[in-house]
Every structure is written in structure tokens, then in C-alpha cells.
Amino acid sequence: MQRNDCVSSDYKSLPRVFLFEPGGSSAEVLLYGGKVVSWKNSQGEELLFMSKKAAGRSPKGGISLCFPQLGNTGMTKEICSSKNNVKLLDNIPLRLTPTGNPSSVDLTLKTTANNSNMWPRSFEFRLRVSLGPDKMTVISHIKNTDSTSFSFTFALQNYLSVSDISEVRVEGLETLDFLDNLQQGKRSTEQPDAITFDGEVDRVYMRTPGNIAIIDHDKKRTIVIRNEGLPDAVLWTPWDNATKAAVSGFCDKDYKTMLSVDSGVLEKPIVLKPSEEWKAYQELSVISSSYCSGQLDPKTVAFYAKP
Numbered sequence: 001m002q003r004n005d006c007v008s009s010d011y012k013s014l015p016r017v018f019l020f021e022p023g024g025s026s027a028e029v030l031l032y033g034g035k036v037v038s039w040k041n042s043q044g045e046e047l048l049f050m051s052k053k054a055a056g057r058s059p060k061g062g063i064s065l066c067f068p069q070l071g072n073t074g075m076t077k078e079i080c081s082s083k084n085n086v087k088l089l090d091n092i093p094l095r096l097t098p099t100g101n102p103s104s105v106d107l108t109l110k111t112t113a114n115n116s117n118m119w120p121r122s123f124e125f126r127l128r129v130s131l132g133p134d135k136m137t138v139i140s141h142i143k144n145t146d147s148t149s150f151s152f153t154f155a156l157q158n159y160l161s162v163s164d165i166s167e168v169r170v171e172g173l174e175t176l177d178f179l180d181n182l183q184q185g186k187r188s189t190e191q192p193d194a195i196t197f198d199g200e201v202d203r204v205y206m207r208t209p210g211n212i213a214i215i216d217h218d219k220k221r222t223i224v225i226r227n228e229g230l231p232d233a234v235l236w237t238p239w240d241n242a243t244k245a246a247v248s249g250f251c252d253k254d255y256k257t258m259l260s261v262d263s264g265v266l267e268k269p270i271v272l273k274p275s276e277e278w279k280a281y282q283e284l285s286v287i288s289s290s291y292c293s294g295q296l297d298p299k300t301v302a303f304y305a306k307p
């Protein structure tokens with residue numbers, strides 16, 4: 001039974017920036033927290049999943065910024081939150097800097113220890129979201145403007161829209177070591193085959209070699225994630241665990257058409273000395289998967305994904 005608060009998302013009433021590029025791709029980015037709430041390919045198909053659960057200024061889904069802590073790796077006692085995933089930027093309006101380019105947006109936040117009660121640190125955050133033909137890049141910068149060093153973990157939680165999770169295949173994580181959050185972080189090694197889904201998954205893959213391909217047979221498309229500075233990846237589906245879905249702000253049936261593939265830096269937290277800056281780059285591209293048969297070489301996908 002669908003809960004009452006799962007009938008319509010309210011994010012369309014929130015202040016946001018619309019991006020367009022000449023090839024027909026488009027995106028929408030919230031000023032609150034810099035969350036990307038829509039990314040459409042040149043055919044106008046939505047590629048990101050947004051929950052219909054009402055959540056005020058922090059709607060669930062899209063591309064969410066998790067900072068300064070994700071999971072229980074590198075937990076710092078400075079953070080005032082009972083949650084492992086801390087999204088300090090949610091609910092904070094970022095400053096919009098004009099780019100003069102309809103396919104790109106720059107958002108910034110300068111904060112001091114005094115005006116952040118969740119993490120009493122001074123930092124500067126800059127985010128650039130840019131569109132290319134069937135491609136989106138997200139560049140994040142964090143500068144330590146404090147008088148002492150600080151450390152953090154970070155992730156872009158990419159909630160991808162899929163036709164049916166049981167028909168989806170993920171390539172690029174084969175044979176990697178992962179920490180299984182469903183088994184108290186037990187370390188295991190992934191099989192040599194592509195990953196498919198038939199139940200709940202919550203894993204942190206460490207030191208991913210480069211590209212991750214999410215192949216959706218029904219939609220005949222592949223989304224490729226390429227990163228620099230974000231070595232780890234989290235794969236999450238609550239499946240039919242309604243309690244976990246609800247805790248994360250999703251509706252009971254959302255799992256069927258959503259897969260979360262996060263790009264992050266988790267295993268080894270980033271340490272910044274005063275005035276030091278950290279930068280990370282993520283590129284998402286979407287391509288026709290009609291040529292995908294059997295094992296897909298992510299390097300080949302990246303090659304085809306280039307405009």
C-alpha cells in the first residue's frame with residue numbers, strides 16, 4: 001500500500017536553475033544544496049530518479065551531495081549528527097555566479113565555524129554543473145578556510161532511473177574489493193562477472209579503476225560514470241526493504257525503477273591543511289546500448305561516449 005506522502009514530490013516549487021545545451025540535453029539544479037534534480041538526454045528521456053515522497057527542501061533522488069561524511073568510514077567526532085551520511089549542504093542556499101552559458105551553472109558557499117552548527121569548520125565550497133551532448137559533468141571544490149586542518153569524506157549520490165532493477169547490469173566493478181554494509185562492513189571480493197540484482201545491496205567498492213557502466217536492456221541505454229578524485233563507489237538498492245527505503249526518504253516501490261551508484265572518497269578521508277583545496281570531477285554520459293552484448297569493456301564504452 002502506497003503511503004499518502006508518496007503521491008507527489010514538491011521539488012518543482014523549489015528555486016532552481018535550468019540548463020540547456022544545443023544538442024537537446026537539459027538539467028535542473030536546486031539552489032538549495034546544489035542537488036541535480038533532473039537530467040534529460042537529447043531525446044528528452046529523464047535519466048535521474050526522483051522520489052515522489054514529499055521532503056521539503058531536500059527532495060530525495062537526483063544527484064545528492066554527501067559531505068562531510070558518508071558511511072562510517074573516516075567518521076569524525078566533530079560532526080553533530082546521529083546519521084552516518086551527513087549532507088551539510090542540504091537546506092543551505094548556495095550563491096549563484098553567472099556563467100553567461102546556458103549549459104553551465106556555478107554555485108558557491110563560504111561558511112565559517114560559527115554559522116554551521118552541524119560541522120563547526122570554515123570552508124569554501126564551489127560546484128560547477130555543465131552539460132554536453134548527452135553528457136553531464138559535476139566538478140566539486142572544497143577549500144579549507146579554517147585555521148587548522150580538517151578531514152572529510154565526500155560522495156555524489158547518483159540516483160539513476162532504470163526501467164526495472166532486475167534487468168540492469170553493472171560493469172566496471174568486477175574483482176574489486178568491497179565493504180558490505182549489510183554485513184557490518186565485512187570485506188569481500190566481487191565476482192569476475194557483471195553485477196545483477198535480485199535483492200538488497202549496499203556495498204562500498206574501493207579504488208575503482210575508472211569507468212562504471214550501468215546497462216539498462218529495456219531502455220536500450222547505458223550510463224557511464226567516469227571520475228577523477230573520487231576513487232570509491234557505492235552501490236545501493238534497498239530492494240523491498242520498506243523500512244530502509246523509508247529511512248532514506250524513498251517510497252516502498254521506488255526500488256524497482258532506481259539504482260544508486262555513488263562516486264566518492266570514503267576509504268581514505270581527504271585531509272586539508274589551512275588554505276589547501278581539493279577538487280573532484282565526475283562525468284556521466286548516456287549512450288545507446290544496442291551494441292552491448294555480453295561483457296562490456298568500460299574503456300570501449302567511454303570511447304563511444306565521446307561526442
Ligand SMILES: O=P(O)(O)OC[C@H]1O[C@H](O)[C@H](O)[C@@H](O)[C@@H]1O
Nearest residue numbers: 085181202234235236247248260
Ligand atoms: O539515507 P541516504 O543518506 O539518502 O542514503 C541512502 C544510502 O546511501 C548509500 O548508498 C549508503 O551506502 C546506504 O547505506 C544508504 O542507505
